[in-house]
Amino acid sequence: MINLAEINEAHRRISPYIHRTPVMTSTKLNDLVGARLHFKCENFQKIGAFKARGAFNAVLQVAEAAKPKSLTTHSSGNHAQALAYAAKISGIPAYIVMPRTAPQVKKDAVRSYGAEIIECEPVLQAREEAVQKIIAERGSLLVHPFDNDMVIAGQATAAKELLEDVPVSLNSIITPVGGGGLLSGTALSAHFLAPFTVVYGAEPEGAADAIYSLKTGVVEKAKFIKTIADGLLTTLSDRTLEIIKAYVKDIYLVSDDEIRAAMKLIWERMKIIVEASGAVPLAAVIRQKQHFSGQEVGIIISGGNVDLSAFFDA
Amino acid sequence: MINLAEINEAHRRISPYIHRTPVMTSTKLNDLVGARLHFKCENFQKIGAFKARGAFNAVLQVAEAAKPKSLTTHSSGNHAQALAYAAKISGIPAYIVMPRTAPQVKKDAVRSYGAEIIECEPVLQAREEAVQKIIAERGSLLVHPFDNDMVIAGQATAAKELLEDVPVSLNSIITPVGGGGLLSGTALSAHFLAPFTVVYGAEPEGAADAIYSLKTGVVEKAKFIKTIADGLLTTLSDRTLEIIKAYVKDIYLVSDDEIRAAMKLIWERMKIIVEASGAVPLAAVIRQKQHFSGQEVGIIISGGNVDLSAFFDA
Known part of the structure; x- marks a missing residue:
């Protein structure tokens, strides 16, 4: 399995080419959720996403x-x-x-x-x-999108930066999960750098495969595919599932209505553009409000690539 | 007229209650314009605007x-x-x-x-x-929105922070102009803190009053009002015009199509939400590309309050 040296080496290697994206907070969203949220803004990353x-x-x-x-x-x-x-x-x-x-x-x-x-x-x-x-x-x-150790080590650097840049100890970090590259990388960084930080995944009800894979222990397909979070449609691979089984506490499901509401909240309150897939973790924190109550929560906003023609060319 | 001590005092007074908003840059927008743009993001300010x-x-x-x-x-x-x-x-x-x-x-x-x-x-x-x-x-x-020295001294702190936070000397700063509170405050901060930085205003063709006021020397009304930049409809006051006459080099006009295009560029390339009025300065820099070519340009993004229901409730 990927070790800390490989994540550190990945970070050193890619740093000249990527942005160290900011961590943003919102008093209004904190008040709404009853937790302190630290958003790692990978929507500001090169090409608009952590990828x-x-x-x-x-x-x-x-x-x-x-x-x-x-x-x-x-x-x-x-x-x-x-x-x-x-x-x-x-x-x-x-x-x-x-x-x-x-x-x-x-x-x-x-x-x-x-x-x-x-x-x-x-x-x-x-x-x-x-x-x-x-x-x-x-x-x-x-270069497979997620079934590749070099890719996973690269995705792990987002959580590494988040952990380095937040001024507090995070109780938990939550990321979206599609193929599991970001989630497994995040889980590894937390394991090595902040072992008391609990890592969660969030996925759409309309692409619910990771939650079943984590339960049965083998890579499962979703029962059906129907969601606006079009970046999260794929299943895990054996490689990502192995890491997720070892270091991820749980996967939370959210509906498309909840995703849309979370996306609108981020646009309206934080004034930043996040794509549907990137709003999935906030949707999960809102649904699991009781669970996250009072916590310092890291949220990785995975990307901001949205087709805006519906808004501007209407 | 407002002096530097009053601007410094305003900054000290309001700092506990406002955000020191970030200055953002975009390689893609720099390439497009042929200048280096430094966006002071007042869309991230409390209540979503410099006000x-x-x-x-x-x-x-x-x-x-x-x-x-x-x-x-x-x-x-x-x-x-x-x-x-x-x-x-x-x-x-x-x-x-x-x-x-x-x-x-x-x-x-x-x-x-x-x-x-x-x-x-x-x-x-x-x-x-x-x-x-x-x-x-x-x-x-x-508390008048702009015809008030305390309000103008407060608005001046946005440019003060911009000048303090950019790692280069700015050749110019450009802001939207409605009643002139932001523009006159910006001009005062530049005058006191960066006397070689030239200040410009940008206003919609469909609310073109400041450009005529600067020419005739008295507060003029726009010939007609029709623009999507709904924050910029008012005329100047004697107070703001006096400062603008003293310290603003020129006012540039832009069309609604240019404003809409600049707004879409900011949303798409920078992944941040800016309201139409806040996109007016970028629209002006794009129209005046030749003039700003090769410059370090400060742009104040005045606000990000947009009704998003057209996008989310469609």
Whole structure:
């Protein structure tokens, strides 16, 4: 399993390329929840999400050893942009497999970093086949969005900074959970740097797989997928589940209405843009108000990439 | 005219009650404009706008001398909330005159700070008569939104902090201009603290009065009023015009389309919520790109109070 030296090394490696994002607080939200909330604002991160950390750590680390001919991944979300950006900075070509149905705005963002998009049918099998084909034909190295120790060590640096920058001891930290890269990295950082800080995950009722995986001990699929938190649809991997089983206390579920309400609260009260997936932890803290009452709570706001055309082009 | 000691004293007086808001930068926006922009984020200020500074300075200062029985003002915008909040903290009743047509969300915000709202017809004369009636009947002290030296000295502290916190010498600072409280305060701080920093105002084409007032030397009205920047509709006062004539280099006009585009850029690239009025200076810098090319430019983002229901309740 990843050790503290690897997390420290990841932090040193990526620091010239990422933002040390601020930790923000809101008296109004504290009063509303009855706890003191410390928001680690990864919506201000490069490419608008924490994914820049893991992608940079993986890309810089493989480039240190022997520069790969090219990089590839399949993602329709923030990891696609993150890998494209890290590859560009490192001077390595990147091929990103995206479902042909992905929003134009996301394709444009990936292309703006100079990566080439390979479109495929919007099903997992087609995505994996397309990636295998790129690896075979172009000799590309796969940088998986979360099933990768270098990526997890990179994501762990968000919680490391949070723990270093808050002026108090945190009773708990809560992050969203999709594939589990951020949650497992956070759990490792807390384990090594703040062993009395309890780590929780938060996931949508409409993509509830991590909660069952933690209960049964094996990677489970969600019973159904239907949520506005479009960054949290994937299942865990054996790798992330192993860390989560060891160091995460519990996973909390929230409904889409609760996610939307939490998102609106953050926009209105904190004046910052957070995407639906990034509002999931606050939604969970609000639902579990009694549990978190009186605590110092760290919340990782995972990203801020939102299609604003509905607001501006109405 | 207000001197440096008064601005320093205002800053000392209000510091326990306001946020020292961050100065943010954006590589993408710098690249777009061809200048280095330093955004003073008053959207993160108490009540969501710089108006908290002036209101607190005035209320605390009059309370130091002899606590007034009550306070009043007429405003449908951020000054109403700011005065209500400062009055609440100081334990003084506040009566806020608002047009009966003001949005419910704004009335709710003022009431949330414990102030009483007196509704009137939505014309200037009715507002002024309502305020006179409150002064006569209840012995209230008027805290004008901008035609007041204590308020201007308070608004001046935003630029004071900006000048103290940027790691470079600013070539220029640009602020929105409505009644001129923020612009005149900014101009005074720059005059005293950074005499080589040139100060500009930015105003909507659909509320273009300051630009004509600066040209003719007397307070002028706009030829017509039609803009999304609803915080910038008022004319200057003799007091603010006098300072602006002495210390402001120029006023730049922008269209509503330019304001909307600048607002969207800030939301999308910086992941922060800024209201239309607060996006006016960036819109002006973009229109005057040639002029600001290569400069270190301070931009005061005046506020972030936006009705988000169009986005969330769609």
